[in-house]
Amino acid sequence: MVSAAAHSHAIELLQSHSLTTLVRHELERRILSGELEPGAKLNEEGIAGTLNVSRGPVREAFRALESAGLVRTEKNRGVFVREVSVDDADEIYEVRAGLDELIGRLLAARIQPAHVAELRELLKKMQKAARARSVEDYYPLNVGFHDRLAELTGNRTLLAHYRRLVNELHLYRRETLARGADSFPISTREHSAIVEALARGDGDRAGKLMYEHAMESRDRLHAALEKPLLEKPLKDKP
Amino acid sequence: MVSAAAHSHAIELLQSHSLTTLVRHELERRILSGELEPGAKLNEEGIAGTLNVSRGPVREAFRALESAGLVRTEKNRGVFVREVSVDDADEIYEVRAGLDELIGRLLAARIQPAHVAELRELLKKMQKAARARSVEDYYPLNVGFHDRLAELTGNRTLLAHYRRLVNELHLYRRETLARGADSFPISTREHSAIVEALARGDGDRAGKLMYEHAMESRDRLHAALEKPLLEKPLKDKP
DNA sequence: GAATTCCAGATTGTTGACAATCTACAAAGC
């Protein structure tokens, strides 16, 4: 027997989600997870077949993803996972830096003590991962930290624009992450300084720190581009 | 006889624009022009009939407009022109202020003398319209001035995000413009100061001025909300 | 008379079929 809660959940799902939104979210997941790589072609009939729907909802999902900046459409040729060039990434980093500065400024004026405590907890986890040199632990924590900052401003429009930029950068990093960009040990000190400025309610300082923090990660990316692809650590040598 | 240029134009149009994009642009135009008011319901078959297409392309255009933030969809009930609440507008103004600051900072570092001259020309026209107390002349010039600033940064991502915010605010203003918001004479002095800071290459100053300029227009909006709707000028009285 | 139930019309969600276009490869011509 199924619980009433599960039933109401199913009802809600049916009421809010059409096949189009389902397809859209599934494709979004596959793109952001890297299952679908930048440049990959999305076949209408193929996707429709695997998800057991007709081509209509798939095409509608395509148009939504197109507006969201995750795919690119060529008429009569098909849709492709968006490829973010170096120049594109540069632009996106600049805008993200601007939004980060705004986030710092707004959040410093509104943040609650409980949220400061929460951020400090997050910092501890990140420092632990950094000491352990664990990128796979550190990377999602870092993304989560910045996302939480955006969320805590209480400005949903800001959050939406911020997330879109982060998604697009994620699309770009997929190609370059292996090159050793986002060298994480550097960031922990900057993160601490940001949280402390927020705790003091110093909006200008927090904003400035966050702007510079974002611009530095852009610079790190440029530096990483000079390195050879997939550089192996020394211990691999005899 | 039709010229070769006209032919190539037609070919290009056919190659790049599907019915979906045509419908999309047409609806976008109608929404932003106010022909379709916020909250208005968009009937699939009605629109399809008017534009002489089937419902498929119309539905695809709906999904694109939804992602673009211009319409809202309720499952099994239809799509409606987005209504931007006061709180929404507040959020949007905040983000726009952040982007404006960024625009000022970036542009000061990159602007060319020819562009400074162009902006000064624009300022002259705006001052002329302001002196004439002509809102219908001033308003589009003002929008164009800020759009041009965003464009001159050379950052297309920034421009896209900026334009989206402006469009959303436009949707909001439609309900409140008549109340006397955007009292324009105030702005001309600020605009001059911005252009001068840009000309000097003073990014921090230009950014600060643009941030404050945007925040002030938000405040003016709030002040305008206190006024009665559609206040008539005195000369209408006997 | 007020509230509820039921039904018909309208509208949206989804599907499958048809038309237009592209891609890749084979055949023909130089």
Place this chain on the structure above:
DNA sequence: GCTTTGTAGATTGTCAACAATCTGGAATTC
């Protein structure tokens, strides 16, 4: 051998029909 032309198969663009859902009012009940 290289380019060009032509064609078959695959893929996208568009449409029209069917199914599911909603809306508003008439009929029914209390």
